[in-house]
Amino acid sequence: MILPFYIARRFLRSLLLIAGVFGLILFLIEMIETIRRFSGSGLGLGGAAQLSLLSIAGAFYQILPLVTVLAGIALFLGLARTSELVAIRAAGQSALRLLRAPLATAIIVGAVAVAVLNPFVAATSRLYDDTAARIERGGQQTVSVGDSAVWLRQGLSDNGQDSGQIVIRAGRASPDATTLYDATFLIYESGSGLTRRIEAQSAVLAPGAWHLSGVRDYRLDSQNPQADVQAQETLSLPSDLTAQRIRDGFGRPDAVGIWQLPDFIAGLERAGFSAARHRVWLQMELARPFLMAAMVAIAAAFTMQHVRGRNSGIAVLLAFEAGIGLFFLRNLAQVLGDSGQVAPWIAGWAPPAVGAALALAVILQKEDG
Numbered sequence: 001m002i003l004p005f006y007i008a009r010r011f012l013r014s015l016l017l018i019a020g021v022f023g024l025i026l027f028l029i030e031m032i033e034t035i036r037r038f039s040g041s042g043l044g045l046g047g048a049a050q051l052s053l054l055s056i057a058g059a060f061y062q063i064l065p066l067v068t069v070l071a072g073i074a075l076f077l078g079l080a081r082t083s084e085l086v087a088i089r090a091a092g093q094s095a096l097r098l099l100r101a102p103l104a105t106a107i108i109v110g111a112v113a114v115a116v117l118n119p120f121v122a123a124t125s126r127l128y129d130d131t132a133a134r135i136e137r138g139g140q141q142t143v144s145v146g147d148s149a150v151w152l153r154q155g156l157s158d159n160g161q162d163s164g165q166i167v168i169r170a171g172r173a174s175p176d177a178t179t180l181y182d183a184t185f186l187i188y189e190s191g192s193g194l195t196r197r198i199e200a201q202s203a204v205l206a207p208g209a210w211h212l213s214g215v216r217d218y219r220l221d222s223q224n225p226q227a228d229v230q231a232q233e234t235l236s237l238p239s240d241l242t243a244q245r246i247r248d249g250f251g252r253p254d255a256v257g258i259w260q261l262p263d264f265i266a267g268l269e270r271a272g273f274s275a276a277r278h279r280v281w282l283q284m285e286l287a288r289p290f291l292m293a294a295m296v297a298i299a300a301a302f303t304m305q306h307v308r309g310r311n312s313g314i315a316v317l318l319a320f321e322a323g324i325g326l327f328f329l330r331n332l333a334q335v336l337g338d339s340g341q342v343a344p345w346i347a348g349w350a351p352p353a354v355g356a357a358l359a360l361a362v363i364l365q366k367e368d369g
């Protein structure tokens with residue numbers, strides 16, 4: 001048992017070291033981009049650093065599989081250069097038995113990342129989006145899905161000046177987010193509070209306006225709003241929303257924590273929206289620990305041998321290129337899953353299965369040779 005723990009400790013140390021280096025590089029790059037993006041908003045250096053820290057969490061989580069393949073390369077190259085790999089193989093350890101410790105470590109690290117780091121990234125992503133929206137647009141537009149309703153918020157403008165906001169509640173919506181059913185529009189004016197409530201059987205989003213049908217308009221600033229209600233067949237309300245901005249308002253699937261994702265998917269489908277992207281993301285997150293294990297197997301396929309000098313550089317290059325290939329295969333599978341061309345479980349589990357199978361085939365071929 002001493003040897004597996006030793007190899008696992010070496011792999012974990014390499015993983016943490018490479019992760020720290022990549023985290024620092026991401027922070028410096030994001031810091032420069034944040035300063036450039038918000039240069040005209042009066043954001044100070046401290047604020048830019050805080051925004052950068054919020055942003056890099058998601059970026060680091062995305063490249064974690066690539067960090068894993070680099071850690072695997074570092075592990076096996078280190079064992080080869082110190083001749084430990086030769087000694088281990090001479091002691092009768094097969095390649096597959098030697099690989100068990102780093103594979104198990106990668107799966108455990110991946111599981112911890114999904115269980116702990118995923119919700120953390122989701123929280124920081126939402127906080128970053130809210131902060132950036134508040135700086136850029138005053139935070140006037142948000143979208144959320146409740147147990148039985150869709151909620152939206154947009155700004156209320158008068159001659160180009162912000163004069164309040166409109167809160168919209170709908171029982172359900174069309175999949176393309178352009179039609180709301182059983183909608184209620186609550187109009188808040190600056191300095192006056194809630195002044196108007198509009199109920200509509202349906203609301204269709206067109207460029208620049210909501211077109212409401214089956215309208216009942218309550219003027220809440222009158223003496224008797226119920227008696228003064230105005231019934232109209234149609235009504236138009238100005239809006240700067242678009243269908244794309246509404247869909248984007250739900251946030252990227254990675255902005256929802258893994259523990260809340262099943263309920264969020266159910267809420268989206270009850271509201272009438274498509275949850276295909278979120279279903280694909282759920283499967284991909286469940287498969288992430290095995291994707292990281294596949295990355296370790298790929299690193300082993302090219303570098304788990306006694307290589308010297310020039311051959312060592314070629315082996316590292318091939319291993320990293322194979323890891324990048326699997327990473328892009330995963331992204332391609334995600335795109336196909338989002339568009340509905342493959343089932344969500346295939347999009348999530350096929351890339352790690354293919355990567356692991358090919359890597360193990362190479363290892364077994366070398367072992368037999």
